[in-house]
Amino acid sequence: MSRIGKKPVPLPAGVTATISGQSIEVKGPKGTLSFKATDDVTLTQEEGAVAVQPRGTSKRARQQWGMSRSMVENLVTGVTQGFKKELDITGVGYRATMQGNVLKLALGYSHDVNYEPPAGVKITTPSARNDVIVVEGIDPQQVGQVAAEIREWRGPEPYKGKGIRYRGEFIFRKEGKKK
Structure with a gap:
């Protein structure tokens, strides 16, 4: 289990996330950033946060799980603080x-x-x-x-x-x- 991947990424006030398929676009006060996740993970938005879940239990899916969550967190940090x-x-x-x-x-x-x-x-x-x-x-x-x-x-x-x-x-x- 990925300790990093388990935690959802909270969306602060003024930040919106749009998920379409495997891509996510985050808009905030400093601009807009996007990321396209691999097919090994699923992106979902729930209660003011973005969650990343692996598809299956393969080694690659577990690797992509934590990495994808970190990439989404970097998007949120970038559009809020830079x-x-x-x-x-x-x-x-x-x-x-x-x-x-x-x-x-x-x-x-x-x-x-x-x-x-x-x-x-x-x-x-x-x-x-x-x-x-x-x-x-x-x-x-x-x-x-x-x-x-x-x-x-x-x-x-x-x-x-x-x-x-x-x-x-x-x-x-x-x-x-x-x-």
């Missing part, structure tokens, strides 16, 4: 600024890196020192993908710790050469 990833920039001369809808990154290259976020994702640089990047949106996969693409330009290196890292990420530091 998702956020914070990136820290470490290094002399490394900085990030927003110019219009384009993120300009100075990362030690001979040129600035320009990154234009996809629709549905908002990027801000709230710090006065320009060493923090905040990626926000309603889709957790899209927010994580944008944060990973920004981090990819200059990932943290283990000797001096320079680069772009996730907030709270631990970088194992190495000792340099000895004479």
Whole structure:
């Protein structure tokens, strides 16, 4: 039995869910998200909550049960609160600024890196020192993908710790050469 799958996903005030077959569409104050479940689970709406039940007792049905419930919960969280990833920039001369809808990154290259976020994702640089990047949106996969693409330009290196890292990420530091 799936401990996660057993619990129904409550729908807060202002959030509506529409189930048609295997797909669910959730509307809330921040927007609309949808998810298409596999044929191994059944989606039902009851008493202000969405329940997910497995069809059968196969291993795949039990796997999809908990995963589908988590995906529905992410839809509800996305349209009510949204998702956020914070990136820290470490290094002399490394900085990030927003110019219009384009993120300009100075990362030690001979040129600035320009990154234009996809629709549905908002990027801000709230710090006065320009060493923090905040990626926000309603889709957790899209927010994580944008944060990973920004981090990819200059990932943290283990000797001096320079680069772009996730907030709270631990970088194992190495000792340099000895004479």
